[in-house]
Amino acid sequence: MNHYYSKNNDNLDSNEKIIRVKIFDKNFHFITDNGVFSKSGLDFGSRLLVETVIGINCTDVLDLGCGYGPIGIVYKQFNNNSNVIMSDVNNRALGLARKNSESNKLDMNIIESDGFELINQNFDLIITNPPIRTGKKKIYQLFHDSHAHLNEEGTLIFVINKQQGAMSAIKFCEGIYNVVNVINKKSGFYIIQCIKWLTKLRRCDKILKCDRMRIFCMLVLENNELMGWFCELQNRKIRKNKRKKKLFAS
């Protein structure tokens, strides 16, 4: 049986159609087809994800598992100075992503790759609505491999539903990334941000503001540079992070 996450579903009848999507003030049209994820309209989780990330302007960006291209294309449209690469394992999805970026007049690089197999660069931001149906092992591998493909202070941002294991995904990522935050949440869908820091922290210099919702502080790095740091606490139960606690205890 051919799933949307199969590499090759050329033997599936094609039935291309156009879907129209409005994100804030911008209108988009996308060609979709049989054998690609959410062919009848923009997926709810993908919309929440893209609406959350478009305000985060980064230079090198990867839309991992791009499908017909809605996340990468919308991000690029709102952040025209970013270099956005879209990748997927599914040939039909890649063909559609190519057509859709051209019809939206965007110059984007589209790569066929199983995970990071054929991706040879690092990014400031990796965005993904992960292929949950491929199983936990596969998606955790993608979260893990993303870390090696992020620049310092780079961020992985993904969407996952509570019923599809949002809490265990958070726990898993806390074992790999220095900071894991829930940055948006709607109807059971969580937008999870994982930040990679390589720089060693020396100490916390100053807590600028601390209330039940937020902490703003100034950190001293190993090279004695100062760095501002911000942490939202509203989902305390979810994001209990031992490393963060240690930081403030020192």
Ligand SMILES: C[S@@+](CC[C@H](N)C(=O)[O-])C[C@H]1O[C@@H](n2cnc3c(N)ncnc32)[C@H](O)[C@@H]1O
């Ligand atoms: C949940 S869909 C999201 C598609 C698209 N980003 C969207 O939001 O509509 C996940 C995508 O990951 C792709 N995929 C599955 N396994 C993959 C892998 N090993 N490497 C890269 N992409 C993969 C699927 O083909 C599918 O297009």
